[in-house]
Structures are given as C-alpha cells and as structure tokens.
Amino acid sequence: MNDKSDPAWAIELLLQALLEDDSPYARTVAAQGLLNIGQLNENVISALNHVVVNDPDEFVRASILQAIGKYYTPQPFSMSDPPKIQMNFNAPVYGAAGNIEGNQGINTPEQTFDDNSEE
C-alpha cells in the first residue's frame, strides 16, 4: 500500500485509534467507523473481537459486541441471490402484498408504501 491516498489507509488509521486511543468514546467511534465502512477484513474482525474481550471499558465492549452481533447473525440468503418478491401497489393496500417464494422474504429491506410510490 504505497499510494498514500489509498482509502485503505483510513481503515489502518481507524484500527490504530480503536486499539490505542486513551478515550473510550474515541475507541467506540473508531469501531463504529470501521463497521460503517463495512470492509470487514480479517484484521478488522480480529481487532474487534480482541477489543470485545480485552478492552478495559465496559461501554466500549458492549457497544462493539452489539455491532458485531449483527455481523455474526446468520443470513437466510446471500445478496447475490436476491429474494424473488413481486410487489403490487395498484390499489390502496393495508397489509402485506406480493408473492414470496419459500421463506426468502425474511430480512427484506424495510420499505414503506410511500417510498415505493415516489419511484
């Protein structure tokens, strides 16, 4: 990583803040930043797991644990295999509408009818 404008440097610096900053809140913000960026490579996951066990601050441990809990939550399908959902909004609808194949409707993105009407 010789290019000093490579975005990967941001992850390296966030890891450093997570592991070295004296402020518990700064460490929490660094962890949230890493999770928001979402490039959870082996080093990032390893650092987060390490901090959940070893960080002296309970708030830091708890907030990271809550966030990485989502990472370890089993997903019923992969994003490369999108759910086959056919939604129809031709008339006023007051409940779930559409055809869902199997159980692939689990964890579908939350949408309101207003969101769809704007498209």
Place this chain on the structure above:
Amino acid sequence: MTTPLTIQLPPNLEQQMLHEAQTQNTTLEHLVLGLIQKHYEVNPDINPENIHSLEDFFNAIRSAKQTGHTTVQTRINDHYLQIAESLKRSGTLIDFQVLGQQLILNVNPHPPKYPANIKPLEVDPSTFDPDLAEIAKNLKHKNPEIRIQAIQDLVAWHER
C-alpha cells in the same frame, strides 16, 4: 447436563477426604468436584450449558481471563469457531480444540494489549495526501474531542 460418576475410594483416602470435607463444611461429592475443576482449570462459574449467545460466549472468555480459570467449554457452532480462530491469531486464546460437539478454549490470562496478528502502524503522517495528513495529525491531538472528530473525518475521507 451432568454425568454421574461412581468411584471406589480406598478406605484411608476416604477417611482423609471425609475429614477434609468436614473441615471445609462441604460434602465429599463437592470436595471431589472442586478438586477435578481445579485440576482442569475449569471455571465453576462458567457452565457450558449457560452459553446461549454471542454475549455469553465473549463474557465467558473474559471471565475466564480475569479469574485465572483458563478453560472455557461450550457447544460448538460456526460463529464460535470463527471467533476462536480470530482470538487465537490475536493472542487472546492460547489455543482451542474441538472435541465432538464441544469447543474447548484455552484462554490466555495475559493477552497482548495489541493483537498479535496486527502490526502497529509505523508511517509518517506527513507523507499522506494533505487531507489525510491533517486528519492523521489530529488523531494524535491531546484533546479527545479533536481526536473523535478526526475519527469521523477519517470515515468521511474513506467515503469521499
């Protein structure tokens, strides 16, 4: 789930252990169980059957580290195994074993502050592009509020 175990104690050992149990105001059964737990360094406060969630799992490892009972045992699942591999690389675990459906973790009572598999960053911030160099400089600022702002700026810089 517990496993009943019947053992034949030689008379002299039985007398000695009964006396010790009376001295400790406990039963012979609890005395023997305590000795076995001590031998295997099993933390009596961590019951594998009580680990139901990721939080329980991490708490059990942390508790083991703090109490010096360096073995944690739980039912295996894919996530616990992934985390065990990650924690072994970072030095939080000395090792782990899979025995049937059980995952046995050997917790390092003195893990490194910095994960063993991650090298501390050694780079001159002034060599970054100007925006990143400013952020990197602020990450080392004395004022935590400025450091926190720099961390947020870092995320924005990555997304730019």
